[in-house]
Amino acid sequence: MKSYFYDNESDVISLDYLKEHNVLYFPMDREKENYKEPLETLCKERGYKNRDEVKLSKETPGLEDKLKIFFEEHLHDDEEIRFILDGCGFFDIRDKNDKWVKIKEKKGDLIIVPANMYHRFALDESRNIHAMRLFTDAPKWVPINRY
Structure with missing residues (x-):
């Protein structure tokens, strides 16, 4: 995971800064047999x-509408x-x-965005993600849209 201010990729933000905003990050092993216990x-x-899985790719019908x-x-x-x-996504x-x-x-990252925090999501240029x-x-x- 990497975080930075939107207009300045070189201005990397620390995990402590994210924690101050109640955004939590947990690195997980990328292999199922290794992440199962810490995830549980x-x-x-x-x-x-409860949980589900979402897969998005260039082949996903209506991908651009979903991303909007x-x-x-x-x-x-x-x-x-x-x-x-x-x-990978943002x-x-x-x-x-x-x-x-x-x-x-990216693969192996788990993030918790707190309730009532404005946010948005986008894919990277590969247009591929599989998320739990x-x-x-x-x-x-x-979603409760801002405007």
Whole structure:
């Protein structure tokens, strides 16, 4: 994972800065037999009872329409948890000063974006991602758009 201010990729942001904004990062081993136990422990500790997986690629029907929805600035009334199983994408979050912070996630990265934090999501140039989504209740993704 790499994070930086949106307009300056060389201005790398620390994990402590993300923690100050209640954004949590957990590096996971990339192989299922190695990440299963730490993932289950995290789910138990944080009350994540459900999960699903999402795969997006250039071959995904309606990909561009889906990406437009994900890139619209929004928040959720619950945490947004993503564990990247393959591929790469970007979460852009608003910090306490309303500045964009870009977080690049790749295979093995797990990020927790807190409830009620404005953010958006985009794929990298490969246009490929396979992510596990974790939920406290039934799987749902309901954006509350900013404007």
